[in-house]
Amino acid sequence: MNSIWTFRLTWLFRLILAGVFIYAGVLKMLNPSGFAGSIATFQLVPESWSNVIALTLPPFEILAGVAILLPWSAQVGAWSIAGLNVVFLVGLVQGLIRGLPVDCGCFGSSGPSSTLSIALAIGRDVVLLILAIVVYVWATSGKEVEETCGTIVGSNPEGRVR
Amino acid sequence: MNQLIRNAILSLGLFVVSGAIGLGVNALRPEPLALTYEPPGARFVKSSSSEAWKSGIHLVEMDTTQELIAQNGVLVLDARPDLFYEFGHLPNAENLSRKEFEAHFEARREVLNEAKELEVPFLIYCAHEHCEDASKVAEQLIAKGYEPILIFEGGYEAWERAGLKIEEGI
Numbered sequence: 001m002n003s004i005w006t007f008r009l010t011w012l013f014r015l016i017l018a019g020v021f022i023y024a025g026v027l028k029m030l031n032p033s034g035f036a037g038s039i040a041t042f043q044l045v046p047e048s049w050s051n052v053i054a055l056t057l058p059p060f061e062i063l064a065g066v067a068i069l070l071p072w073s074a075q076v077g078a079w080s081i082a083g084l085n086v087v088f089l090v091g092l093v094q095g096l097i098r099g100l101p102v103d104c105g106c107f108g109s110s111g112p113s114s115t116l117s118i119a120l121a122i123g124r125d126v127v128l129l130i131l132a133i134v135v136y137v138w139a140t141s142g143k144e145v146e147e148t149c150g151t152i153v154g155s156n157p158e159g160r161v162r
Numbered sequence: 163m164n165q166l167i168r169n170a171i172l173s174l175g176l177f178v179v180s181g182a183i184g185l186g187v188n189a190l191r192p193e194p195l196a197l198t199y200e201p202p203g204a205r206f207v208k209s210s211s212s213e214a215w216k217s218g219i220h221l222v223e224m225d226t227t228q229e230l231i232a233q234n235g236v237l238v239l240d241a242r243p244d245l246f247y248e249f250g251h252l253p254n255a256e257n258l259s260r261k262e263f264e265a266h267f268e269a270r271r272e273v274l275n276e277a278k279e280l281e282v283p284f285l286i287y288c289a290h291e292h293c294e295d296a297s298k299v300a301e302q303l304i305a306k307g308y309e310p311i312l313i314f315e316g317g318y319e320a321w322e323r324a325g326l327k328i329e330e331g332i
Contacts, residue, residue, distance in 0.1 A: 029184075029187070032188065032195050033195055033202065033205075033294065034294050036195065036199050037201070037202055037292035037293060037294055038292070040199060040201070040291075040292040041290060041292050047199055048198045048199050049199065050199035051195050051196060051197055051198060051199040052181075052185075052197055054195070055181070055184035055185055055187075055188050055195065056177070056180050056181040056184045056185075057180075057184075058184065059179075059180035059181075059183040059184045059187070060176065060177050060180035060181075062180075063176050063179065063180055063183075064173075064176065067176065073172075075165070075169050076169050076172040076173055076176065079169040079170060079172075079173045080173040080176055080177070083173060101289060101290045101319045103289070103290075103292070103293065136169075
């Protein structure tokens with residue numbers, strides 16, 4: 001693919017992922033007890049751990065969202081977001097298979113969930129995971145981004161940042 | 163491969179920093195979350211223990227709930243959103259959802275007042291053991307002077323799982 005388009009698409013994906021994860025993280029930070037309840041419904045970790053996880057995950061989502069926007073940390077951000085999505089997917093799928101009344105809690109505690117809402121959450125997480133992998137694989141290291149920026153500016157290809 | 167491992171380590175570092183931030187922010191909250199999780203119903207009853215209305219709020223198990231409903235000895239309140247209430251609720255339950263509390267409260271004021279005058283306890287439940295809706299509705303009812311309150315901790319999920327009678331519709 002044309003490097004300019006790769007650059008633009010990568011930026012679009014980074015903005016989408018950053019927006020979703022920062023928004024989700026802030027909502028969860030505002031109601032940690034509700035999020036802890038959501039975590040407990042998944043029965044994936046001992047119930048008593050739910051509060052510590054509910055206090056840790058939202059800042060991680062926010063930091064990963066910020067990291068993916070910064071050229072020098074975009075790959076770490078993408079890696080973190082991909083990891084989070086894998087964990088979310090495992091939780092949702094096992095909940096669906098085991099017939100648990102999981103409350104996604106993806107954007108704060110949302111109350112009871114239906115099979116449809118869990119299926120939609122799984123679909124959304126798959127899309128976000130794909131975007132994170134694409135961002136990771138495509139030119140997201142600081143050097144490559146800066147090189148591509150130089151190409152876009154284009155007036156002085158020799159003047160690319162090295 | 164090296165870069166993949168490097169990014170994994172950095173990501174893990176980010177996670178550890180996040181944990182520190184999360185715990186730090188929590189320590190600064192007016193009411194910090196305890197580090198060990200307790201279901202909302204139990205937490206609510208415990209946190210209310212110093213209040214004057216301590217005696218007016220209790221957690222109830224499945225057996226007691228069944229008995230009270232069979233004897234018609236409680237006003238059953240469903241704190242879930244109305245759509246879920248319509249799909250199925252406990253026998254004779256009224257919908258007093260957390261999300262539309264004020265509107266539902268006004269619509270059911272008469273029934274609530276009648277129960278209050280007769281000193282009939284209010285039995286509240288939500289989706290499952292870990293939902294907060296029942297505690298939040300209980301909090302608002304108590305603020306308005308409605309008690310005693312019983313919270314059925316297992317909620318709709320436990321009732322349905324036990325294969326007990328469920329009513330549908332409004």
